[in-house]
Amino acid sequence: MERAAHEEERRFYNLTGEKNALKYFSTEAKRGVKKTALEYFEKSTGVFNQKGMLTREEIEEMKVRARQNTGNIWHGYISLGKEDSPKIDTPEKCIELIKGTFGGFFKDAKLNDKNLDLMCALHMDRPHHLHIHFELWEKEPKYKGTDGALHYKSKGKIEKTAVENMKIRLGVFLSENRTELYGSRDEALKKLKGMTAIRAAMKSTEEIKSEILSLAKDLPKTGRLAYGSKDMESYRGRVDGIVKMLLQYDGTARTANRKFYQTLEERKREISKLCALHKIDEKDISLIADMEQDYKRRQGNLIIRLAKIVKPELYERNPKRKYKSNDTGLKRRLNISRRKTDRLMNKFLSTFGEESRLLERDFSRRLQEIEQEIEQERASKLRVERRADIYEEYEKEENIKA
Template sequence: MSKKSPNVIFKSKYCLALNSRDNKNTYFNYKEDRLKDVDDMIDYFSNEKKKTVGMFEYYMGHTRGEKYNLILENGNYATKKDVKKIKEDYKKYIENSNLWKGILSFKKEYLDENIDIKTLERKIAKEVMPQFLKYCGFKDIKNMSYVFSIHTNRKHQPHIHFAFIEKKPNYLYCNNKINYRRKGKITLDEQRYLKRLVELVIEREKYYTPLLKKTNEDIDYLKSYFNPKEKNFILKNISEIYVEEDILKLGELLKEYRERYNQSSGRIKYNSIKNDRLGQEIKTLTKRIKKYLFNDSTSILYSGKKDINNDLQKLNDYFDMLNQNNNIEELIQNNSIVNKKQEYIDNYIFNSIVNHSLYKYNQISLIVKNKSKKDIISIEDLIQELAYQNREKKLLDDKKRRKQILDNYFEGTDSITRFPNKYKVEKALKNINYEMEKASQEFSKLFNYDSKNH
């Protein structure tokens, strides 16, 4: 079975730095040949005969004037002055930096169906090259130089010539040290990343942007349930007493954590919590609360999370399709956009839970300490205080603790004023019983009256 022709083909080569210890070229004119190679490369890239000319420009005989078919990092065409400076700079850079060259070629109909050349040029300059270089391990894009040109006027497929080089040591090694990149070859993984990146920007408007827009809308909708400023804030009223207990327990742990590490102000960031014993306990409890919130398959939260999972799966499928279109048999799991979206959602929810829990604990503990015995207590107050008081009575099991606290509330001389609704109902029931008893006595008298007459 023959493979599908790929939408993007990538080929590359490199020249090691003149001073590289791996460079074994020592023949007499080698340096002169390398300097000439820089001139030839830039001249070939910027060749006016190969440049892209719009239909209107073609028929009107217009050219770019002083500008060349060479695109700079800022997305602008190079001038004659720019071309001269680039040649001078690259001749200095090759002393210590490798010089990388590449060609990306496309099926003509693939470009025609998805993107215009001007837009492609802008996206290659502002999106593709910076992201690709970052992926290759270069730390600061400002310390890189890259140029490229799109050639479309040949019988061959449309293609992009590009080159990049380090201006100064800019490669981040595993020991966090910065130096020139020693390795010249662009790895298979880096090649795959570039091909997918290019295809992504070409197809963005047709496929990728609608998928991403739908995903972002669903994420924003779910986020509204974890925003304390929204009316539908899910953590505001929890009906399950054991979850309220977990929230207040989490708040207590967070208060202890902040005191331990002298954190007195600002919001808590879940990801910044340390992995010591206390931090692990906080994270475990936070995840348990999140699991409860999404556990009900009939809830809005469950449905919203399911929508997002479906969106992310579609994005995953799209990235896999890019791999298949480029004949990448090994479907690499480098879907950083999908992974970042999932991580973003989880972190937003975790941050909401920990900050609400700390706020709730501080609020309830203050209310409990300052409340009057004559204060009227609502059901919400009772649930919250029951959860708060449970943590104070640690020697009893959960059921006994809760029963003891409820008994204390519903017994005593002041309970009528604290729970007026409860006693209104009880009084009404007593009145109904009294009226029914009285009616029954009156009904019995009728029978007594009849017996006397007989």
């Protein structure tokens, strides 16, 4: 009986049964709509994942892979209360939520997101408690077993810390202050970009320019040259040092950087409240550390990109070769190298101008919206407090009369 029940449940999740997860996800019977889920979704919410709405062809391909899958199939749901439900009441909002949170969840759960099928659907039968169902499975076996054959992931349990991090990640994503954090990060990065794009600063700060040129010379010719890669482990200290020098030199960049970390501290306090609400140990939540590391990585990559574009045009005197005291060929090659380096650096750095302007415009607009929302919330709370005070005074008067 247990085996039969398991097989029936398996048919539900791998979409081979008459009653299956896809039909359940897409059913609209609860709303009184006399259509199948897929028929309704074509005109309304639809089945989706982190990449967007799923077409009928994509769904059919996923169904084939689900039926062939002999490994784990995971199913879960995200259910929101009355206050937060309006934040996922459209497919676009749901897709943004999935896109902004599931990548970290997959990483915490030690799942390869490139080898996953993810299917999600929004259920709106309880308007004040909207919820998103999701189901995921591996597209194909990737793990080599002792028999030499490829298998699906054997472990199906999702660790508690991965689930708890996901709860906090969702809470942060749905927070009204989320834009402020990422806005302050982009603002700080924009200021740093603006700093590196000023030719006068590069000319007047020979020490900074010397460090960047030295880094460009020493960068390896092969490998992945990005701040987070293993090939750059031995260079990160130098990159961080250049970032620090730039921040010390420019007051505006320094202020923006400080503002980001202040916002990060505020977010720490917000996460502490969420952890208390969900009874989660803060030590298990890596979200703040991840955000700070991502910020440092973005800062470092600004410097590395600059060094990478300069490197191919650098020409130096060969220490093993003897040159004439007045070698015109050497002088010409060195001059050409300097001109090309300056030209490429200026061209590279000048691209930050327009990007900085657009970031500034978007940041300022969103900041104004946040300020308006905060003001409206304060006004609403004030009205509630005033009504409470009036009611309290009324009760006092009635008690005195009595």
